Amino acid sequence: MWAARSIFALGYPGTIQDKFDTGQNGNRGGSRHAYFPGWNPINNETRKRIMKRTLSAITCILAAAFMAAPASAREASKEETACLKAYHQLHDALANDDLAAAKKSAGDLAEKAIAAKCPSTPKHAEELAKSDSLEKAREHFKAISDECIKMMAGVDGQYVFTCPMAKADWLQTDSKQVSNPYKGKKMPTCGELKKS
Secondary structure, three states: OHHHHHHHHOOOOOOOEEEEEEOHHHOOOEEEEEEOOOOOOOOHHHHHHHHHHHHHHHHHHHHHHHHHOOOOOEOOOHHHHHHHHHHHHHHHHHHOOOHHHHHHHHHHHHHHHHHOOOOOHHHHHHHHHOOOOHHHHHHHHHHHHHHHHHHOOOEOOOEEEEEOOOOEEEEEOOOOOOOOOOOOOOOOOOOEEOOO
């Protein structure tokens, strides 16, 4: 405690001299203080300003560290993993303009989505499985992707891409190579990684 009081009583660094205050300046009793010869002690107002600046600096450092810290990822459950596998198979089929494979994958996705407790994905997957064109299948895939993106938020290894032309998003496991399920082989690399 004496060291702390001594530091706050000091002005600027110099050679320390220790001596006793033996009741001078109206003080009762003796108390040990450190003095820097030739420098004036810090008054209360100056001390408050220093403390405010110090606290502000610490706050800024902590805020910067918090913002720089990466968001923690979570692992998908067993049901979510199965649902994602079926989803990505459907994505690949649409990216390759393969309607038959897309319809087959959609049937599997409908089943897996129920187990993963996705509210609307099973219905859209069933409708996609009945689609008679890639255009209709892709419309259902938009709704499926919207829900899967929300349900799988924070899952490690899942990246959200967006297509400005289709005005739709989708999930990929590859964060670098674009594989557009809405434009297929005509524009396979149309799109970009969406920043959250």
